[in-house]
Amino acid sequence: MNFNPGDLYGVLPALLLAAGALVLLTSEVFLRPVEPDRRYQAWVAAAFAFAGLWASLAQLGDPAQPLFAGAAVSDGFAHIVAAVVCAALFLSCIVAFSYLESLRATRGEFYALALFSASGMCLLAQATDLVVIFISLEVMSLAVYALCAYLRRGKRPAEAAFKYFILGSFASAIFLYGAAFAFGASGSTRLADLAATVRSGSATTLVYASAALLAAGFAFKVAAVPFHMWVPDVYDGAPAPVTGFMAAGVKAAAFATLVRILVSGYGEGGRWRGLIVALAYLTMLVGNLLAVPQRSVKRMLAYSSIAHAGYLLVAVAAMGTSAPRADAAGALLFYLASYGATVIGAFAVVAIIERKLALSGLGDDLSSWAGLSEKHPALAAAMSLFMISLAGVPPTAGFMAKLTVFRSAIEADLVPLAIFGVITSVAGLYYYLRVVVYVYMVPEAKADAVQGGRLLSAGLAIAGCALIVLWMGVLPGSFAALAQSGAAVFGR
Amino acid sequence: MRALDYLSPYLPVLILLLFAGVLCALIGAAATFLGPKRITAIKETAFECGSPSIGDSHSRHSVKFYLVALLFVVFDVESVFIYPWGSLLRDFQAEGLGWFAYVEMLSFMATLALGLVYVWRKGALEWNP
Numbered sequence: 001m002n003f004n005p006g007d008l009y010g011v012l013p014a015l016l017l018a019a020g021a022l023v024l025l026t027s028e029v030f031l032r033p034v035e036p037d038r039r040y041q042a043w044v045a046a047a048f049a050f051a052g053l054w055a056s057l058a059q060l061g062d063p064a065q066p067l068f069a070g071a072a073v074s075d076g077f078a079h080i081v082a083a084v085v086c087a088a089l090f091l092s093c094i095v096a097f098s099y100l101e102s103l104r105a106t107r108g109e110f111y112a113l114a115l116f117s118a119s120g121m122c123l124l125a126q127a128t129d130l131v132v133i134f135i136s137l138e139v140m141s142l143a144v145y146a147l148c149a150y151l152r153r154g155k156r157p158a159e160a161a162f163k164y165f166i167l168g169s170f171a172s173a174i175f176l177y178g179a180a181f182a183f184g185a186s187g188s189t190r191l192a193d194l195a196a197t198v199r200s201g202s203a204t205t206l207v208y209a210s211a212a213l214l215a216a217g218f219a220f221k222v223a224a225v226p227f228h229m230w231v232p233d234v235y236d237g238a239p240a241p242v243t244g245f246m247a248a249g250v251k252a253a254a255f256a257t258l259v260r261i262l263v264s265g266y267g268e269g270g271r272w273r274g275l276i277v278a279l280a281y282l283t284m285l286v287g288n289l290l291a292v293p294q295r296s297v298k299r300m301l302a303y304s305s306i307a308h309a310g311y312l313l314v315a316v317a318a319m320g321t322s323a324p325r326a327d328a329a330g331a332l333l334f335y336l337a338s339y340g341a342t343v344i345g346a347f348a349v350v351a352i353i354e355r356k357l358a359l360s361g362l363g364d365d366l367s368s369w370a371g372l373s374e375k376h377p378a379l380a381a382a383m384s385l386f387m388i389s390l391a392g393v394p395p396t397a398g399f400m401a402k403l404t405v406f407r408s409a410i411e412a413d414l415v416p417l418a419i420f421g422v423i424t425s426v427a428g429l430y431y432y433l434r435v436v437v438y439v440y441m442v443p444e445a446k447a448d449a450v451q452g453g454r455l456l457s458a459g460l461a462i463a464g465c466a467l468i469v470l471w472m473g474v475l476p477g478s479f480a481a482l483a484q485s486g487a488a489v490f491g492r
Numbered sequence: 493m494r495a496l497d498y499l500s501p502y503l504p505v506l507i508l509l510l511f512a513g514v515l516c517a518l519i520g521a522a523a524t525f526l527g528p529k530r531i532t533a534i535k536e537t538a539f540e541c542g543s544p545s546i547g548d549s550h551s552r553h554s555v556k557f558y559l560v561a562l563l564f565v566v567f568d569v570e571s572v573f574i575y576p577w578g579s580l581l582r583d584f585q586a587e588g589l590g591w592f593a594y595v596e597m598l599s600f601m602a603t604l605a606l607g608l609v610y611v612w613r614k615g616a617l618e619w620n621p
Contacts, residue, residue, distance in 0.1 A: 003592040022606060029613030184499070 007067040010074030011126060012059065013052040013082045017089075017119035020048025024112040038106045042097035045111035046090055049118065053086035056122070060482070064489050070190050071129040080333045080486035081125035081256040088248035088340045089118040091461045095348040096241035098458035102355045103151070110150055114245065117143035121253035128264060130179040130189040133257055137175070137221070140253060141168050144246055148238040160237025167230045171220035178213025181206050182265070191265040198267045211266050215275055218261070221254035224279045224313060225286040228306045232290075235302030236364075240354045243298065244347030247305050248340030255312055255336060259329065263319055263490060273320030277417055280317055283310030284424040291431045296364040298350055300431055301343070304390055307428060308339055314421050315405045317414060319490065324411035329487030331404035334480055338389070338397030338472050345465030346386040348458055349379060369435060371444025380439045382462045389469045391432040392425045397472035404480070559616055570604050 008015065024041055032038075056079045064075035093111060100106045120139030127133040145168065149161030183189055185206035186197035198207055220227040235243045266272050287307030294300035312335055318328035350364075353372075357364055373380035389396035402425060409418040472479050538544055577597050584593040611617060 003589060022603070025610050026606065029610050 010067040011072065011123065012055040013086060014119040014122040016048060016052045016055055017115045017122060020045060021112040021115035021119065024115065028108040038108065039101065041111045042093050045115055046093040048115060049086050049090040049093060052122065053083055053090060056082035056086060060485065070192060071132045072126040073128045074126065075489040076486035077256065077329065077489050078126040080483060081252050082122040084252045084337050084340050085118050085121040085249045088245055088344055089114060091344045091464060092241050092245035094457050094461040095244065095351055098454040099239065099241050099351045099355055102454045105151055113143040113147050117147065118249060121249050124253040125256040127257065128191045128260065130182060134176060134179065137172065140250065141172065144250060147242045148234060150242065151239050156237040160234045163230050164234045171217050174213055175217025178210045178217060181210035181213060185210060191261065194265045195267045211272055214261055215272065218254055218258040219279060222251055222258060223306050223309045225282040225306065231306055232299050232302040235305065236296065236298045240347045240351035244344040247343040251309065252336045252340060255332065259316055259319060259332065262316065273317055276313055276317040276320065277414065280310050280313035280417060281420060283313055284421055288424045288428050291428065294431065295366050297366065297369065297435060298364050301346060305343065307424065311335065311402060311405055311421055314409050314417055317417065318408040318412035321412040324408050326487045326491035327411060328408035329490040330484040331408045333483040333486050335401040335405055337479065338401040341465050341468040342386050342389040342398060345382060345462050345469065346390065348462045348465065349383045352379065352455065352458055366438050369438045370442040372439045374444060382466050383439055384436045385466050385469060387432040387435050391429045395473045397469045400473055400476040556619065563611060563616065
């Protein structure tokens with residue numbers, strides 16, 4: 001083993017984000033006596049997120065190389081995931097700024113925790129060693145648990161954070177159990193050594209057990225059925241900007257690691273494909289079905305996030321066959337980026353509605369969205385755009401993303417899965433368009449649901465998300481090319 | 493089977509654990525069932541360094557203890573990391589990684605020290621804020 005200081009350059013995005021978090025924590029305790037106004041923190045966090053984005057995009061062209069004696073890797077796939085995470089963090093910081101200010105809830109550690117969790121996500125996408133994966137997973141998860149409980153008033157944030165913490169720790173324990181089996185089978189925690197053991201065909205029982213347990217641990221993190229029970233309560237109880245960040249960032253990092261473990265660890269044989277196909281069927285079905293009766297937009301978006309995990313699992317399943325593997329990985333990256341932009345935008349609009357509700361103590365219900373188009377036509381138009389993107393209607397990012405995922409599934413001979421995905425996404429139209437119906441067609445019943453003031457920064461973030469969603473939908477070429485270049489590491 | 497070969501060095505540990513457990517259970521059971529019990533009032537009192545108990549043993553603890561316990565765990569785990577590092581430092585040096593291991597541990601401890609500064613300034617160490 002040898003240490004090469006150049007390896008640190010490979011994990012630059014994670015280092016930048018962690019450094020930003022430390023800067024914020026230090027400034028929080030040393031600047032507060034002189035500067036009680038904490039608004040600068042949002043912009044410092046956004047600047048570090050932007051630096052992380054720049055670093056991950058700058059490394060994109062570099063050849064793939066192992067870091068730290070094979071504990072991590074610096075390749076296009078990880079850089080794209082890191083870019084998605086940093087962009088999600090950047091937009092979420094801007095949304096959170098307006099949200100927290102209007103609720104007068106700007107307390108110290110929000111942005112530091114968000115930066116810590118994002119640095120865990122970036123490392124998670126790069127890790128190729130089960131121990132490194134576990135550490136990054138915990139860095140990400142612990143910070144997100146705390147963010148869920150950030151608004152301490154009321155029972156729902158506490159319930160959300162507690163549920164997430166208990167079930168998340170349980171999932172981490174299952175992951176560790178699987179990692180222990182993998183270690184027992186291969187005598188190493190490196191995914192490459194595990195792949196060698198799988199190829200040699202020895203210790204098959206241990207290998208199967210570890211694959212099932214590791215997949216179960218990550219199925220929890222990506223919110224796949226039947227490990228989805230926590231999602232509605234957590235997404236509902238957490239502050240809306242945090243929910244958007246969770247849906248975009250945690251999902252991207254967890255899917256990247258799931259792919260890394262299955263493809264790099266359990267190898268080309270694709271024996272794991274049946275497991276992922278079954279999970280994908282279940283997740284698409286249950287997520288879309290349970291979203292239909294939801295009256296709360298946040299809960300609806302939570303079930304929709306489960307459904308989208310199902311579509312992403314279709315791409316993962318398509319990676320089980322070697323011929324279209326690079327295409328499927330590209331589709332997965334494109335889907336993660338498009339879902340991230342859409343869901344952050346959608347939760348930013350929810351945040352604007354929610355802060356009024358939070359102050360008036362009302363529950364989140366579709367009726368508070370009625371007549372939004374009359375007073376805030378831009379907000380209504382943006383929400384409608386995000387809804388039709390989530391539903392997968394052209395000319396939005398969601399449509400192109402679904403198209404590429406289902407195409408890669410057909411290439412991988414998973415035609416029934418692709419057909420099932422198309423049918424369930426048509427069923428999804430109902431509950432997405434219901435929001436649009438309320439926004440445009442149901443007359444306003446209550447007082448204005450939007451609280452004035454501090455709308456500018458949230459508006460900017462929403463406009464940015466809408467721009468990305470339209471851009472990826474109308475001119476997907478450059479994004480698709482980026483995703484394909486990132487996915488090239490899985491090409492043979 | 494390779495996995496069993498891998499675990500076989502731990503067999504003596506397992507046997508020792510089993511032996512210790514059985515022995516404890518045996519001694520405990522023998523004392524309970526065979527030992528004579530003649531309890532008098534004077535035997536029930538506290539002796540040597542004990543003192544008479546006051547109140548219910550199920551009393552409430554101040555919630556402040558949780559913060560102290562949490563901080564203790566953080567810095568306790570730090571020493572858990574330092575110990576193996578200290579015992580392996582010569583091996584690192586032999587492999588030409590001495591400076592790397594040293595700088596690595598310094599940066600780890602610097603980060604933790606920053607955490608301590610944060611905790612201190614935040615007032616988490618004040619008992620009565």
